[in-house]
Amino acid sequence: MKSPSHPRDRGIPEATVARLPLYLRALHGMAERGVATVSSEDLAVAAGVNSAKLRKDLSHLGSYGTRGVGYDVEYLVYQISRELGLTQDWAVAIVGVGNLGRALAGYGGFVSRGFRIAAVFDADPEVVGDDIAGLNVEHIDELEAVIERRGVSIVVLATPAAAAQEVCDRVVAAGVTSILNFAPVVLTVPDGVDVRKVDLSIELQILAFHEQRKAGGPLMAVDSQ
Amino acid sequence: MKSPSHPRDRGIPEATVARLPLYLRALHGMAERGVATVSSEDLAVAAGVNSAKLRKDLSHLGSYGTRGVGYDVEYLVYQISRELGLTQDWAVAIVGVGNLGRALAGYGGFVSRGFRIAAVFDADPEVVGDDIAGLNVEHIDELEAVIERRGVSIVVLATPAAAAQEVCDRVVAAGVTSILNFAPVVLTVPDGVDVRKVDLSIELQILAFHEQRKAGGPLMAVDSQ
DNA sequence: ATCCTTTTGTGAACCGATGCACAAAGTCAC
DNA sequence: GTGACTTTGTGCATCGGTTCACAAAAGGAT
Ligand SMILES: NC(=O)c1ccc[n+]([C@@H]2O[C@H](COP(=O)([O-])OP(=O)(O)OC[C@H]3O[C@@H](n4cnc5c(N)ncnc54)[C@H](O)[C@@H]3O)[C@@H](O)[C@H]2O)c1
Ligand SMILES: NC(=O)c1ccc[n+]([C@@H]2O[C@H](COP(=O)([O-])OP(=O)(O)OC[C@H]3O[C@@H](n4cnc5c(N)ncnc54)[C@H](O)[C@@H]3O)[C@@H](O)[C@H]2O)c1
Numbered sequence: 001m002k003s004p005s006h007p008r009d010r011g012i013p014e015a016t017v018a019r020l021p022l023y024l025r026a027l028h029g030m031a032e033r034g035v036a037t038v039s040s041e042d043l044a045v046a047a048g049v050n051s052a053k054l055r056k057d058l059s060h061l062g063s064y065g066t067r068g069v070g071y072d073v074e075y076l077v078y079q080i081s082r083e084l085g086l087t088q089d090w091a092v093a094i095v096g097v098g099n100l101g102r103a104l105a106g107y108g109g110f111v112s113r114g115f116r117i118a119a120v121f122d123a124d125p126e127v128v129g130d131d132i133a134g135l136n137v138e139h140i141d142e143l144e145a146v147i148e149r150r151g152v153s154i155v156v157l158a159t160p161a162a163a164a165q166e167v168c169d170r171v172v173a174a175g176v177t178s179i180l181n182f183a184p185v186v187l188t189v190p191d192g193v194d195v196r197k198v199d200l201s202i203e204l205q206i207l208a209f210h211e212q213r214k215a216g217g218p219l220m221a222v223d224s225q
Numbered sequence: 226m227k228s229p230s231h232p233r234d235r236g237i238p239e240a241t242v243a244r245l246p247l248y249l250r251a252l253h254g255m256a257e258r259g260v261a262t263v264s265s266e267d268l269a270v271a272a273g274v275n276s277a278k279l280r281k282d283l284s285h286l287g288s289y290g291t292r293g294v295g296y297d298v299e300y301l302v303y304q305i306s307r308e309l310g311l312t313q314d315w316a317v318a319i320v321g322v323g324n325l326g327r328a329l330a331g332y333g334g335f336v337s338r339g340f341r342i343a344a345v346f347d348a349d350p351e352v353v354g355d356d357i358a359g360l361n362v363e364h365i366d367e368l369e370a371v372i373e374r375r376g377v378s379i380v381v382l383a384t385p386a387a388a389a390q391e392v393c394d395r396v397v398a399a400g401v402t403s404i405l406n407f408a409p410v411v412l413t414v415p416d417g418v419d420v421r422k423v424d425l426s427i428e429l430q431i432l433a434f435h436e437q438r439k440a441g442g443p444l445m446a447v448d449s450q
Numbered sequence: 451a452t453c454c455t456t457t458t459g460t461g462a463a464c465c466g467a468t469g470c471a472c473a474a475a476g477t478c479a480c
Numbered sequence: 481g482t483g484a485c486t487t488t489g490t491g492c493a494t495c496g497g498t499t500c501a502c503a504a505a506a507g508g509a510t
Contacts, residue, residue: 021430048411067476067488085437099328178432186273205246207403212310292458293506
């Protein structure tokens with residue numbers, strides 16, 4: 001029922017992977033509004049990208065569109081979800097239950113995408129044992145045991161910068177190979193471990209750079225997102 | 226005292242701009258430890274990048290190194306800060322004082338880089354008037370007036386997705402041209418307005434994709450940060 | 451003054467990503 | 481069935497960014 005050549009090619013470009021969640025979000029919105037099929041043009045607008053880029057991105061997953069018609073919304077949601085690995089659900093642990101860790105633990109937007117907060121850890125005895133968004137805060141000493149017991153495969157680091165590398169080393173030693181880091185440090189990890197970082201301070205600095213340019217000379221190029 | 230050709234070229238590559246804050250962070254650490262000069266190799270390691278890339282990045286700002294020696298740490302800190310616009314300080318407003326907005330408002334890492342939280346807004350009458358990290362929560366009706374009065378030039382959006390576009394339109398109308406968006410929506414803005422987005426859910430989905438690959442076939446390429 | 455060592459700054463090859471533009475493939479009306 | 485119309489999938493030119501590799505520059509030793 002599918003063409004024989006490359007039904008699902010290994011090796012999707014990184015830039016494409018980073019956009020798939022965007023398409024997925026737009027598609028979910030459409031599915032909710034009862035839209036059955038969508039053209040690359042309309043979906044591209046909803047996701048804020050160029051339609052040729054969108055088509056090329058989707059072509060890496062397979063030929064799921066119908067010429068003259070567009071893409072079946074439900075079917076595409078399924079294909080993208082499967083490609084991203086969202087058909088299973090992922091046990092996530094958060095380490096560091098401070099300002100940020102609390103906000104993350106209480107956030108509903110993760111669960112709705114198949115990410116289940118399976119554990120939260122902290123080193124502060126004042127915090128350990130507290131109930132955060134329905135979860136008991138575990139002591140950091142339990143890190144390895146709890147990760148193993150609950151099958152945690154993704155760890156979110158929300159500790160102070162000074163503790164991040166040490167915690168990172170421990171979670172890696174415990175077998176975790178996917179880390180989302182909020183601490184403003186460059187983490188050193190062995191090959192095979194993925195680290196993604198979110199640094200709000202860097203984002204503000206980039207905005208400041210462009211803002212300064214706008215204020216300064218009347219020669220500038222802007223926008224992006 | 227400087228070469229005549231292009232002492233400070235306009236048009237620094239976007240990829241370079243995104244890394245300058247990283248170099249700055251590493252340099253601050255070195256300055257604190259009393260390091261006076263640093264080679265591109267050492268700084269590159271501290272920032273987690275390739276040294277040729279670092280040198281090319283710095284060369285866009287000017288020729289601030291000394292062959293055979295390296296870069297003067299203090300001087301380079303100053304040059305990068307100036308380029309990024311961090312020699313002035315920036316008034317930032319946060320809109321939406323929920324889980325995330327609170328964490329951001331209380332975060333010290335912004336102030337230390339020249340970003341001053343000048344105002345926080347919310348629509349919920351329960352929250353308006355509260356004291357958050359020493360700031361009085363303003364009603365969203367005051368948005369335009371307060372932005373103008375306090376010279377706010379960067380706005381952080383931490384409202385629910387449904388409210389984000391409307392708030393965005395209002396801050397843009399009030400003259401703001403730099404926005405950091407945490408809401409999971411594609412914002413539409415006029416030319417000349419910079420939007421940067423932070424989407425934690427997307428980061429997790431990208432990690433899940435790679436995690437799935439690792440678990441699946443024994444043919445994979447990983448790491449990055 | 452000359453040589454040797456170190457390290458910068460950059461030319462050039464390379465690589466991945468973008469976007470145009472169009473043939474191929476499908477739908478729909480009649 | 482035929483023809484007009486729509487929209488996908490992709491070849492190709494282009495672009496921005498990365499990395500290699502080295503000549504030029506600086507400093508220190510003798
Ligand atoms: N709050 C923000 O908006 C924000 C923004 C950008 C970056 N960050 C970064 O995120 C991280 C957390 O920020 P925060 O504001 O929540 O800080 P925080 O100080 O409020 O919380 C840190 C928590 O980590 C715990 N902790 C310390 N050492 C630990 C260890 N070894 N193991 C486990 N837990 C440990 C502390 O007990 C504390 O509860 C920091 O690195 C910060 O730079 C925060
Ligand atoms: N909490 C997280 O960890 C997290 C993670 C990723 C993304 N986000 C996104 O960040 C945003 C905020 O998340 P949150 O968890 O803080 O949500 P929240 O519901 O706790 O807070 C939202 C706040 O915005 C206020 N608000 C609503 N409409 C407003 C308006 N028109 N003007 C001003 N204020 C208004 C609400 O009163 C509330 O205080 C959401 O879009 C969410 O999807 C949050």
